[in-house]
Amino acid sequence: MAGAVGSRSCKKIRGAQIRELLEAKANVLFDCDGVIWDGEKAIPGAPEVVSLLKQQGKRVFFVTNNCTRPRELYMQKFSRLGFTGVEQEEIFSSAYCSAVYLKEFASLQGRVYVIGGDGVQKELKEAGVPFVEGEVDVPGQTISDCPLESDVKAVLVGYDEKLNFLKLAKACCYLRDAECLFVSTDPDPWHPVRGGRITPGSGSLTAAVETASNRKAIVVGKPSKFMFECIASQFDVDPAQSVMVGDRLETDIVFGSNCGLSTMLTLTGVSTFEEAQAYMERDTPETQSMVPDYVVDSITDILLALKE
Ligand SMILES: [Mg+2]
Known part of the structure; x- marks a missing residue:
């Protein structure tokens, strides 16, 4: 049943709620496609969100199942799309x-x-x-x-x-x-x-x-825990201090759930709010791992919250 004890909440949040969540975390893991960019266009606000989080002393990681380009080309894409200050060692692609x-x-x-x-x-x-x-x-x-x-x-x-x-x-x-x-x-x-x-x-x-x-x-890729183990082998990351932001319930959100992270679904990519709610209503152990803790319409909401 929706809202059962221990289940994930699938709660749409904005403004102060987003800010409070991020204040409590040291690490923010972003999926890329459908979250920070859509093809060759940055999702509005994404470059600023990454910069602001870093200015606040957060560690930011990019965790993507997209294996089509090496990290060196990801670096070029980040700069082409207006992201500044991204380091190659923050990019964890499935390749x-x-x-x-x-x-x-x-x-x-x-x-x-x-x-x-x-x-x-x-x-x-x-x-x-x-x-x-x-x-x-x-x-x-x-x-x-x-x-x-x-x-x-x-x-x-x-x-x-x-x-x-x-x-x-x-x-x-x-x-x-x-x-x-x-x-x-x-x-x-x-x-x-x-x-x-x-x-x-x-x-x-x-x-x-x-x-x-x-x-x-x-x-190797999400939802397998290996990508988090890979990050943890190189950086000091506490799962309880980390949030995974993704657009696909079956990979990003399950990955976050599997690794003990807080999870946030953003609706600018593959999965919909209705799909997340449907998984919540089915309430089996398998579907519960696909239910995000939090939902935002877009990374733009994070920018608005950080700037408030
Ligand atoms: Mg994606």
């Missing part, structure tokens, strides 16, 4: 965290076979994680006559606009070795694109490999 996972946590002895674009490949390179590079499509080649590398010890699957059938088949062949790790950048099923269209996300590509290989991927 960067996947590289950290493979390097620091999996102690990989061998190369990675990658389904994924530039973002993933550049972060692996930066972290010094060896992977199979420079594959060229040979016309007419099939899975029965293409070469496979003997030192592949992990398959990493992320968003890949150049995915083809042969790559998919190779990934599945490598995973027949039970010792070969299977890692997915993030579980996002799809992403909105212009004109009301959508594109399949990393989660959809991972699902294809999971089905064909009969294996389950280790998921």
Whole structure:
């Protein structure tokens, strides 16, 4: 039942309530797409909110399942969209965290076979994680006559606009070795694109490999707790002192709930207030983790609250 003891509240807040919440927190974690920007446009007020929070001595982190660009290009995007003072080490993308996972946590002895674009490949390179590079499509080649590398010890699957059938088949062949790790950048099923269209996300590509290989991927991105562990391994962050601001209930809000953070849904992206309320009314342990503590219409509300 809505409002049951211990359940999350899904409360729309503004003004002083936002200010009080933020005053009680030392760390603010922002998702990016649908929260601080929409494509190539900053959500109004987002750059000022980031600057103001930092001026108040808060630590700000950007936690995104979008693995299409390396952090270096995120830095360019932040500055292009008018954000100032953002540091590369504050950006935790699923591509960067996947590289950290493979390097620091999996102690990989061998190369990675990658389904994924530039973002993933550049972060692996930066972290010094060896992977199979420079594959060229040979016309007419099939899975029965293409070469496979003997030192592949992990398959990493992320968003890949150049995915083809042969790559998919190779990934599945490598995973027949039970010792070969299977890692997915993030579980996002799809992403909105212009004109009301959508594109399949990393989660959809991972699902294809999971089905064909009969294996389950280790998921790095939200809602897995790993991205918070990744932040906590580099910064002193107390979950009770932290709030996660996101636009997607199934990833951002569950991530915040899983990691013991306060959670705030902003309505400028994927999920709606009605969806959040519907999860609250169902009131099962699974749906409760998708119910945000707080809801705002937009990050603009945070700016107004901070300036009041
Ligand atoms: Mg988002």
